[in-house]
Amino acid sequence: MADPAYAAARDAAAHITRRLGDHDAVLVLGSGWAKVADALGTVEGSVPMPDLPGFPPPAVEGHSGMAHSVACGRHRVLVLAGRSHLYEGHEVTTVVHGVRAAVMSGCRAALLSNAAGSLNAAHGPGQPVLISDQLNLTGVNPMTGAGPPPDLPARFVDLTGLYSARLRAAAQKATPGLPEGVYAGLFGGPYETAAEIHMLRGMGADLVGMSTVLEAIAARHLGAEVFGVSLVTNLAAGMSDDRLDHEDVLATGAASIPALATLMASVVEAL
Numbered sequence: 001m002a003d004p005a006y007a008a009a010r011d012a013a014a015h016i017t018r019r020l021g022d023h024d025a026v027l028v029l030g031s032g033w034a035k036v037a038d039a040l041g042t043v044e045g046s047v048p049m050p051d052l053p054g055f056p057p058p059a060v061e062g063h064s065g066m067a068h069s070v071a072c073g074r075h076r077v078l079v080l081a082g083r084s085h086l087y088e089g090h091e092v093t094t095v096v097h098g099v100r101a102a103v104m105s106g107c108r109a110a111l112l113s114n115a116a117g118s119l120n121a122a123h124g125p126g127q128p129v130l131i132s133d134q135l136n137l138t139g140v141n142p143m144t145g146a147g148p149p150p151d152l153p154a155r156f157v158d159l160t161g162l163y164s165a166r167l168r169a170a171a172q173k174a175t176p177g178l179p180e181g182v183y184a185g186l187f188g189g190p191y192e193t194a195a196e197i198h199m200l201r202g203m204g205a206d207l208v209g210m211s212t213v214l215e216a217i218a219a220r221h222l223g224a225e226v227f228g229v230s231l232v233t234n235l236a237a238g239m240s241d242d243r244l245d246h247e248d249v250l251a252t253g254a255a256s257i258p259a260l261a262t263l264m265a266s267v268v269e270a271l
Contacts, residue, residue, distance in 0.1 A: 002149035005093035005100070012053045012101035016078065019052075020045050020069040023078040024271050026102035027264060028215060030114040030231065032254050034066070034081040039261035040268075041072035049082055054097045056090065058082035072268045077111075078102050085210055086138055087188035096142045096218035103222040109167070109271055110219035111264060116183065116209040116230035117192070119201050121239060123179055123232050126256060128263060130168050131228030135184040135205055136213040143221060157221040167227040167267050174266030181206025183230055185213030194238025208236055227267055231256050 016023075021044075029036055037043055046068045049055040058065040068079040080098050084090045099110055116129070123129055143155040172178055184200050186192065188210025192200070200208055207230045216226050 001146050003093070003146040005097070005145070006149055006152065008054045009097060009100035009104050012055065012097065013105035015052050016067070016101060016105045019047050020067065020078065022076065023069065023102070023105065023107050024075040025109040025111055025268060026078045026080060026099060026107040027111040028080045028083055028099065028113065030211070032115065033113060033257060033260060035254070035257050036261050036264070037068040037070055037079040037081060039257055040077065040079065040264060041070045043068050043070050044076075045069040049080065049098070052101070054094070054101070056084055056094060058084070072265055075268050075271055077268055078105070078107060083211060083215070085188055086140070087210060092140045092142050092214055093145075095214050099215040099219045100222065103219055103224045107224060109225040109227065110215065111267060112212050112215055112226065112228045113260065113264075114209045114212045114228075114230050115233045116207040117234050117236040118207060118232040119197060119236050119239070120181065120206050121235065123181075123206075124235060125233055127232045128178060128256070128259065129207055129230045129232060130171055130178050130180045131163050131183045131207070131212070131230060132168065132180040133163060133182045134213045134216060135182060135203060136217070137184055138187045138213060140214070142214050142218040148221075153221060153223070155221070157217065159217065159220060162216055162220055162226055163228050164225045167225060167270060170270030171227070171229070171263055171267050175263055183207040183209060183212060183228065186210055192237050197236040197238055207232070229260070229263065231260065
């Protein structure tokens with residue numbers, strides 16, 4: 001018996017197409033970046049995400065909870081200005097529902113953004129870092145459960161080269177010198193302890209956050225090309241005397257909107 005989450009995603013995909021049309025890519029916005037949709041191109045339509053089946057209302061400050069259809073050059077992008085997180089109490093199927101629905105509606109690329117802590121002192125607040133690989137340390141993943149229906153790929157998805165080298169190259173061409181790094185996704189809620197940051201550094205992490213890794217797996221499973229970028233909003237615990245605060249995350253995100261829109265537009269152009 002197939003996991004009912006896929007049927008729910010198909011239903012949501014049909015609603016996306018009916019209400020917003022067809023799209024080449026889905027862009028999931030991190031905390032504080034809701035206004036990127038306006039900076040990316042011409043917004044041709046919008047709906048509240050909770051009006052789409054299976055999308056809970058975003059409850060985290062910095063997520064507007066709107067889905068936008070944006071014309072960006074010769075492509076159309078579905079922009080999700082909000083996401084669900086494990087630490088809100090959501091199941092993994094809810095966390096990946098938006099990306100699954102978008103890909104099932106026809107999006108062939110998933111562009112994922114997030115706010116992250118940096119484990120590299122050279123990459124301070126305001127620095128975009130391209131995600132080259134990930135560590136899923138959430139304790140869950142979207143390929144568990146009853147499994148996909150027979151018309152979809154098997155659950156045993158190859159995650160080698162999960163983050164598209166082609167799309168990273170396009171971003172580097174448009175913005176030379178962008179650093180790249182490995183993103184560690186944790187369950188979230190509290191920020192990490194200094195001891196946990198020390199552990200993550202030993203595991204090869206350059207960035208740490210509370211999202212993205214599950215969405216990337218779900219998008220890759222359905223055949224989408226995956227691109228990821230983290231905006232560094234703080235140095236990780238134990239690396240500075242600054243207090244970790246969500247308001248600082250939102251402020252850094254808001255200040256970076258023009259740069260992120262330019263970066264994402266260059267990636268969209270490469271599709």
